[in-house]
Amino acid sequence: MxxxxxxxxxIPLTPDMLEDLLRVITREETxxxxxxxxxxxxxxxxxxxxxxxxxxxxxxxxxxxxxxxxNTEGAFVTVADSFLDNQPSRYSLETLEDSVLYSxxxxxxxxxxxxxxxxxxxxxxIQHQLLLEMKDRITALQFQTAKERYExxxxxxxxIFQRVSLGHIASYLGIxxxxxxxxxxxx
Amino acid sequence: MxxxxxxxxxIPLTPDMLEDLLRVITREETxxxxxxxxxxxxxxxxxxxxxxxxxxxxxxxxxxxxxxxxNTEGAFVTVADSFLDNQPSRYSLETLEDSVLYSxxxxxxxxxxxxxxxxxxxxxxIQHQLLLEMKDRITALQFQTAKERYExxxxxxxxIFQRVSLGHIASYLGIxxxxxxxxxxxx
DNA sequence: TTCGCTTTTTGACCTTTATCAAATAGGTTG
DNA sequence: CAACCTATTTGATAAAGGTCAAAAAGCGAA
Numbered sequence: 515m516x517x518x519x520x521x522x523x524x525i526p527l528t529p530d531m532l533e534d535l536l537r538v539i540t541r542e543e544t545x546x547x548x549x550x551x552x553x554x555x556x557x558x559x560x561x562x563x564x565x566x567x568x569x570x571x572x573x574x575x576x577x578x579x580x581x582x583x584x585n586t587e588g589a590f591v592t593v594a595d596s597f598l599d600n601q602p603s604r605y606s607l608e609t610l611e612d613s614v615l616y617s618x619x620x621x622x623x624x625x626x627x628x629x630x631x632x633x634x635x636x637x638x639x640i641q642h643q644l645l646l647e648m649k650d651r652i653t654a655l656q657f658q659t660a661k662e663r664y665e666x667x668x669x670x671x672x673x674i675f676q677r678v679s680l681g682h683i684a685s686y687l688g689i690x691x692x693x694x695x696x697x698x699x700x701x
Numbered sequence: 702m703x704x705x706x707x708x709x710x711x712i713p714l715t716p717d718m719l720e721d722l723l724r725v726i727t728r729e730e731t732x733x734x735x736x737x738x739x740x741x742x743x744x745x746x747x748x749x750x751x752x753x754x755x756x757x758x759x760x761x762x763x764x765x766x767x768x769x770x771x772n773t774e775g776a777f778v779t780v781a782d783s784f785l786d787n788q789p790s791r792y793s794l795e796t797l798e799d800s801v802l803y804s805x806x807x808x809x810x811x812x813x814x815x816x817x818x819x820x821x822x823x824x825x826x827i828q829h830q831l832l833l834e835m836k837d838r839i840t841a842l843q844f845q846t847a848k849e850r851y852e853x854x855x856x857x858x859x860x861i862f863q864r865v866s867l868g869h870i871a872s873y874l875g876i877x878x879x880x881x882x883x884x885x886x887x888x
Numbered sequence: 889t890t891c892g893c894t895t896t897t898t899g900a901c902c903t904t905t906a907t908c909a910a911a912t913a914g915g916t917t918g
Numbered sequence: 919c920a921a922c923c924t925a926t927t928t929g930a931t932a933a934a935g936g937t938c939a940a941a942a943a944g945c946g947a948a
Binding site for chain 2: 572574578580582594595598599605638641642644645646648649651652653655656657685686688
Binding site for chain 4: 680699
């Protein structure tokens with residue numbers, strides 16, 4: 515999924531807009547298992563995934579690692595709290611596959627928004643999707659069983675199971691790897 | 702906490718802005734245990750709580766009720782997915798105490814944003830706080846124990862325990878009321 | 889103060905999930 | 919193919935939390 519195609523799905527891109535957009539975005543090819551952001555660092559970029567997979571994760575006080583979210587082709591990714599508020603990140607980002615990414619800095623993105631208010635439509639679209647997804651996630655973690663959450667993920671992002679190791683998926687679901695393995699074998 | 706005072710904390714309010722603001726907001730005094738939004742309804746208002754407490758909750762397929770969030774004085778409240786995307790709400794809102802609320806419709810709020818771009822600062826402030834809070838909540842539900850989540854709530858919103866019944870708090874924490882009661886007694 | 893209602897606590901038991909350890913399966917490289 | 923490394927599964931046991939039922943505590947109204 516190409517970034518400009520993606521944008522065109524939601525807003526019409528004039529030649530001027532496209533030119534200014536291309537001026538501020540950077541294309542980068544990143545190998546698998548590359549850490550893009552570590553705890554304490556500033557996440558200064560908003561990424562768009564043209565190809566590949568990025569995992570956002572978190573270290574608990576005990577050093578245990580938990581997957582916060584998987585992002586695949588067509589997704590915008592950043593460590594929101596760090597990027598938006600210019601704070602050191604508590605989360606990490608890493609590629610789990612060879613990836614093709616586009617990135618833009620906050621300043622450039624905001625300049626784009628000011629020059630072409632139409633981009634705000636795109637921004638609010640992304641924000642609203644994110645918000646809805648987070649709400650669903652919270653209610654799921656609150657009252658669904660591990661098996662139900664597993665089945666939801668299987669339905670929503672089936673490809674994840676081919677692309678990501680069980681341990682990462684288990685921590686995303688909030689359960690241990692062994693429990694996930696047992697849920698799977700009973701099907 | 703007064704709405705205009707709240708706003709003044711973050712952005713300077715000119716007399717013009719204030720006048721236009723007052724023109725679009727409605728003050729309402731709502732008794733306790735009043736349902737403001739039910740599933741299937743459209744949530745057309747953004748509320749500001751001057752006084753009182755609003756609970757946002759959710760019915761699972763089995764009819765079980767889960768508290769999604771508590772909101773108190775100084776908070777902006779709405780059913781985000783319904784308000785922003787003009788969809789029927791899957792969540793409910795109810796007052797748990799006699800409350801003094803201010804409300805504004807989406808159209809009026811957007812008109813205000815267009816006329817005074819400074820209000821965007823307020824908007825993004827609210828959105829960012831919400832986002833951060835939701836992220837924390839997700840990671841907490843993912844890998845913290847019930848006791849740890851209880852302790853976090855006790856630290857972040859101690860007054861909730863004086864104001865809300867245990868059942869509501871338990872579902873907010875993702876545990877049964879009995880478990881919460883046992884956690885409390887062991888302290 | 890007592891009755892009735894609601895909320896919270898307690899007890900017994902059961903289910904789910906975590907943890908630790910070991911076995912197995914899969915893949916990669918020499 | 920063999921050796922090695924990593925990921926996944928399996929088994930045994932323990933801990934956490936759920937469920938159901940009943941008791942106790944709070945609280946308002948008569």
